[in-house]
Amino acid sequence: MGTEASEALAGLAGERVDHRFKGLPPDADGLTVGELAAQRRNLFTDGFTTPVLALSAERLEHNLALMETYATRHGLAFAPHGKTSMAPQLFRRQTDRGAWGITLAVPHQVRVARAFGVRRIFLANELVDPAALRWTAAQLDADPGFRFVCYVDSVRGVELMDAALRGAGRPLDVVVELAAGEGARTGVRTEAECAAVADAVAAAPTLRLVGVAGYEGEVPRADPERVRAWLRRLVGLAVDLDKAERFADTEEIVVSAGGSAWFDAVADVFAELPGLSAPVLKLLRSGAYVSHDDGHYRKLTPFNRVPAEGALEPAFRLWTQVVSRPSPDQAFVNAGKRDAAYDLDLPVAQVVRRDGTERPATGVSVTALSDQHAWLRTTAEADLEVGDWVGLGLSHPCTSFDKWPLIPLAEADGTVVDYIRTFF
Numbered sequence: 001m002g003t004e005a006s007e008a009l010a011g012l013a014g015e016r017v018d019h020r021f022k023g024l025p026p027d028a029d030g031l032t033v034g035e036l037a038a039q040r041r042n043l044f045t046d047g048f049t050t051p052v053l054a055l056s057a058e059r060l061e062h063n064l065a066l067m068e069t070y071a072t073r074h075g076l077a078f079a080p081h082g083k084t085s086m087a088p089q090l091f092r093r094q095t096d097r098g099a100w101g102i103t104l105a106v107p108h109q110v111r112v113a114r115a116f117g118v119r120r121i122f123l124a125n126e127l128v129d130p131a132a133l134r135w136t137a138a139q140l141d142a143d144p145g146f147r148f149v150c151y152v153d154s155v156r157g158v159e160l161m162d163a164a165l166r167g168a169g170r171p172l173d174v175v176v177e178l179a180a181g182e183g184a185r186t187g188v189r190t191e192a193e194c195a196a197v198a199d200a201v202a203a204a205p206t207l208r209l210v211g212v213a214g215y216e217g218e219v220p221r222a223d224p225e226r227v228r229a230w231l232r233r234l235v236g237l238a239v240d241l242d243k244a245e246r247f248a249d250t251e252e253i254v255v256s257a258g259g260s261a262w263f264d265a266v267a268d269v270f271a272e273l274p275g276l277s278a279p280v281l282k283l284l285r286s287g288a289y290v291s292h293d294d295g296h297y298r299k300l301t302p303f304n305r306v307p308a309e310g311a312l313e314p315a316f317r318l319w320t321q322v323v324s325r326p327s328p329d330q331a332f333v334n335a336g337k338r339d340a341a342y343d344l345d346l347p348v349a350q351v352v353r354r355d356g357t358e359r360p361a362t363g364v365s366v367t368a369l370s371d372q373h374a375w376l377r378t379t380a381e382a383d384l385e386v387g388d389w390v391g392l393g394l395s396h397p398c399t400s401f402d403k404w405p406l407i408p409l410a411e412a413d414g415t416v417v418d419y420i421r422t423f424f
Helices: 003-012 033-038 057-073 088-096 107-115 130-142 155-165 191-202 224-243 263-270 296-300
Strands: 052-056 102-104 120-126 147-152 172-177 207-213 253-257 280-284 316-327 330-333 348-354 357-360 364-369 374-378 389-393 406-410 416-421
Touching: 003 088, 033 416, 052 057, 057 088, 057 406, 088 102, 088 107, 088 416, 102 107, 107 120, 107 130, 130 147, 130 155, 130 172, 147 155, 147 191, 147 207, 155 172, 155 191, 155 207, 172 191, 172 253, 191 207, 191 224, 207 224, 224 253, 224 263, 253 263, 263 280, 348 364
Parallel strands: 052 406, 102 120, 120 147, 147 172, 172 207, 207 253, 253 280
Antiparallel strands: 052 316, 316 330, 316 389, 330 374, 348 357, 348 389, 364 374, 406 416
16 A cells, blocks of 8 residues: 555544544544544543444454464465455555455445555456446556456356456456355356356456456355365366466466355365466455454354464454343343344343443343344343443444444553544
8 A cells, every 4th residue: 555545544534523423422523533533532431422332452453463374374365355344444454464455345345445545456256337347447557556356257247347348458357256056156156167257258358367266155054074175176177277278368376265264274275276387376365354253253263173373352342331121131222233233143241331340241141132222131140230331242243344434443441542434
């Protein structure tokens, strides 16, 4: 990221704090984000209102460092999926930590990344929208240092791309997406069809085939054996297309996979990849690691299988307040579906704060969410009163980030050192 990118990121600090941003202190209205950050307010005592989502500064740094080390140890390039956070400040920290670039999913996300100077983008999708293709081509022509790679998964898609890109300067780099299996998500189902798509790319002057890719997280009934078998198909496809001289026009062959549940299998199988006719960019795309979580990915993370490699730490906590205690076995806090991820698992009650003291949320569990309330079941062990703050752990980072446009970055003692801006 160059000077313009740094200026764009610095510009985020100039945004005014107002009613658009949930949970921030009402008396901060009119301050810039930078001015508010410089005050180093305390999340618990300096006017923040509930509900408020906080990101742990220490755990975020731990996770960034751990995945940098993991990718380096296994000889992988890393393009973390930016759709998880859609936070340019985090994109910058990821690239500062050695990421090759940022993975994205749709044209809007690419525009956000480019507005903040991301120089390498891997679009994990087939791009067939003519307006988005022309915009991308213009970006490539205007910036010789910009690298863009996207999927192709059909002859029809290749034809649409080629038609939209006629008259563009640099060819658009594409990789053939191999589907994870019958009934899985996108991608070409068979190796024969992959060859046909590669042939179509070769016949399209606006495109250049640079590799193969896919997403092992969609393997049906995924387990280590099935995932590794599919990854070996992906590696075999790269070898076969290379033997057919389909990568003759590129100086680097891309082989990419890797969500957040099976990157250990990706590392193992990609280590088996034989030498090809050009250097190979083994590109991992895991994204959820940046904040990790207290539910879905806590259970699925590959670090559970390889504990010697380290462990990710859940960095999100949603702070809520008890607003009703109608019976000994029931309570309600003031955060619901508008505030907490709920697409994979319900939030988990972790801690209770009262009068500056924090303790485990013993005997407290979340049983349901309304739009603006979480339903809590409380046992006889629960010491919970109206006005208490309850800290919730969340499941699924992607749908946690996208509910909060400005997220306090807080140290362990509650000192807020920065604010993370998201663009969904």
